Amino acid sequence: MKLNLFLTLSAFLFCLGVYGMLARRNAVMILMSIELMLNAININLVAFGALHGNLTGQIFAFFVIAVAAAEVGIGLAIVLLIYRNRASVNVDDVDLMKG
Amino acid sequence: MLIADAIAAPPSDWWAIAPQLVLGGTAVVIILMICVKRVDPGWNALVAAVGTVASGVFAWEQWRQVTTDANPRLAYSGMIAVDGFSAFLVLVVCVAAFLGVLLADQYFKREGIDRGEYYALLLFSACGMQFMAAANNLVMVFVALELLSICLYVLSAWNRDDSRSQEAGAKYLLLGAYSSAILLFGIALLYGGTGTTNLARMAEIFSENVTREPGLVLLGMVFVIVGLGFKIAAVPFHMWTPDVYQGAPTPVVGFMASGAKIAGFAGLFRVLETGLAAFEFDWQPLLVGLAIVTMLGGSILAIAQRDVKRMLAYSSIAHAGFILTGLASGTAAGVRGALFYLVAYVFMIAGAFGVVALLARRGERYTSLDDYRDMFRREPVLATVLAFFLFAMAGIPGTSGFVAKFAVFTGVADAHQWVLLTVGTVASVISAYFYLRLVVYMYMRPEVDEGEAQPAALPRVRWAPATVVALVLTVFFTIQLGILPQGLLDMAGKATLLF
Numbered sequence A: 001m002k003l004n005l006f007l008t009l010s011a012f013l014f015c016l017g018v019y020g021m022l023a024r025r026n027a028v029m030i031l032m033s034i035e036l037m038l039n040a041i042n043i044n045l046v047a048f049g050a051l052h053g054n055l056t057g058q059i060f061a062f063f064v065i066a067v068a069a070a071e072v073g074i075g076l077a078i079v080l081l082i083y084r085n086r087a088s089v090n091v092d093d094v095d096l097m098k099g
Numbered sequence B: 001m002l003i004a005d006a007i008a009a010p011p012s013d014w015w016a017i018a019p020q021l022v023l024g025g026t027a028v029v030i031i032l033m034i035c036v037k038r039v040d041p042g043w044n045a046l047v048a049a050v051g052t053v054a055s056g057v058f059a060w061e062q063w064r065q066v067t068t069d070a071n072p073r074l075a076y077s078g079m080i081a082v083d084g085f086s087a088f089l090v091l092v093v094c095v096a097a098f099l100g101v102l103l104a105d106q107y108f109k110r111e112g113i114d115r116g117e118y119y120a121l122l123l124f125s126a127c128g129m130q131f132m133a134a135a136n137n138l139v140m141v142f143v144a145l146e147l148l149s150i151c152l153y154v155l156s157a158w159n160r161d162d163s164r165s166q167e168a169g170a171k172y173l174l175l176g177a178y179s180s181a182i183l184l185f186g187i188a189l190l191y192g193g194t195g196t197t198n199l200a201r202m203a204e205i206f207s208e209n210v211t212r213e214p215g216l217v218l219l220g221m222v223f224v225i226v227g228l229g230f231k232i233a234a235v236p237f238h239m240w241t242p243d244v245y246q247g248a249p250t251p252v253v254g255f256m257a258s259g260a261k262i263a264g265f266a267g268l269f270r271v272l273e274t275g276l277a278a279f280e281f282d283w284q285p286l287l288v289g290l291a292i293v294t295m296l297g298g299s300i301l302a303i304a305q306r307d308v309k310r311m312l313a314y315s316s317i318a319h320a321g322f323i324l325t326g327l328a329s330g331t332a333a334g335v336r337g338a339l340f341y342l343v344a345y346v347f348m349i350a351g352a353f354g355v356v357a358l359l360a361r362r363g364e365r366y367t368s369l370d371d372y373r374d375m376f377r378r379e380p381v382l383a384t385v386l387a388f389f390l391f392a393m394a395g396i397p398g399t400s401g402f403v404a405k406f407a408v409f410t411g412v413a414d415a416h417q418w419v420l421l422t423v424g425t426v427a428s429v430i431s432a433y434f435y436l437r438l439v440v441y442m443y444m445r446p447e448v449d450e451g452e453a454q455p456a457a458l459p460r461v462r463w464a465p466a467t468v469v470a471l472v473l474t475v476f477f478t479i480q481l482g483i484l485p486q487g488l489l490d491m492a493g494k495a496t497l498l499f
Helices: A003-023 A027-052 A056-086 B002-006 B014-036 B041-069 B084-111 B117-134 B138-156 B163-194 B199-207 B214-231 B240-247 B250-275 B277-303 B308-329 B332-359 B380-394 B400-414 B418-444 B465-483 B486-498
Strands: B073-075 B080-082
Touching: A003 A027, A003 B163, A027 A056, A027 B163, A056 B138, A056 B163, B014 B041, B014 B073, B014 B080, B014 B084, B014 B117, B041 B084, B041 B117, B080 B084, B080 B117, B084 B117, B084 B250, B084 B332, B084 B465, B084 B486, B117 B138, B117 B250, B138 B163, B138 B250, B163 B199, B163 B214, B163 B240, B199 B250, B199 B277, B214 B250, B214 B277, B240 B250, B240 B308, B250 B277, B250 B308, B250 B332, B277 B308, B277 B418, B308 B332, B308 B400, B308 B418, B332 B380, B332 B400, B332 B465, B332 B486, B380 B400, B380 B418, B380 B465, B400 B418, B400 B465, B400 B486
Parallel strands: none
Antiparallel strands: B073 B080
């Protein structure tokens, strides 16, 4: 099995997610970047699971999917809260507290 | 079909997760109470307080069994560790949750955002912290961390019409989710390098010296330290802390500052000391570096703060540095000191934020340093209590803060890490400056400088019974652990021996 292909894909997607997290200013896009990171990790987990021949990786990936759904649910709720108050989901506008 | 027959369900060992079950169960009961009939949320708070006490009783019983029969064991196929370390920290989480419940009631009634769901979320979060303390598997570490974090994201945004609280929630969520992803990437690499997520099994693999991919393991280790570094707010991963602590409702901050840190340290201790013990010479320098920049960074940045909640946030960063010092020393005495420090810190930080919540008044308007000017004349009792906690955090002898710092530094001296010891001492001197500055403002600065606003004349703060109980408890234990620390030091020592 070409493990390296999977690991490279996963690392690439993860870095894409990190880039999006740091470069995007739209809160929804940032949440999507985080999703991308988590899914990159899923690829990693499943590939490693196949390498080691045990199910832990696959089962772990299910946990990650469930947790990611919960996280994004809460995330969108909080973003919506901010949108209702400021009519903007730009994270640069969320800057009451500094220092 | 055939596979289903082959997998046997692991035997249930309810006793191993009794404290967590009680907390989670209480949270479900509170939600059901709300579904059936909305009563005064004070009743929900009462149920929550009873639940934390009951959970603490189970944790204490676990602790007693584990230490007297000395039979630490693994339960649920190695998912849960029942040993001194887990029982000790589970108990500390119960204390933090209990104080969090007591301090919440009066505050939320005053702010007019009193809803019973708060207590359910707080208990779910505490349940996650307890699972984190007992986790012996990286899957468990991740799921427990998410359980506690997701509840805390909601709790920080609890005052949902207040834009500061919203902002705190958003910042905590985005950076928290980001750090969880980094941690998870580290976990995936550790799994890739060893083929297991069970920490005890991982240690066995390393001791048998069949490490297939040390590069993967080392990279994974760094990612895990970074991910958990976010949760314990270690410099340079602390950027979210001041904003979240300043914006979130103060009782939430008190709970978050103590509980999330306990959980983060529990995860860090467990992963490094159990799973990656073979790589001690690789992670120890990292922790020493983190501890040094965290202690110095937290103490120095706190000096520049004019907001008391923000200042306490930086102070909690500095405390994280001191606790890390104990772990970085790599000695049993250091870890014992770190565990003692965690307990002392829970009481100090919960008490300090409890007083700040009362003094901030409705809408959290009065939290700047200037609002604390001449506080002793206006609120003698609260000012004295706050001053006492500030002295304790600065590490004045006779308080738990002094004993905690002393215990940690003893471990560092045992390990002959003089750089760490010197930096730690310097950092505690620096941190004394900003703690004492607040005391000076409260006691000795009645006059107002030019261009500064006169503190507003406000009616006296009213005390609710739950708040009084919480403050009396925190003051009592801060004194008691400062004068008679031996009992807890022995407990912390036992907690390190078993894991």
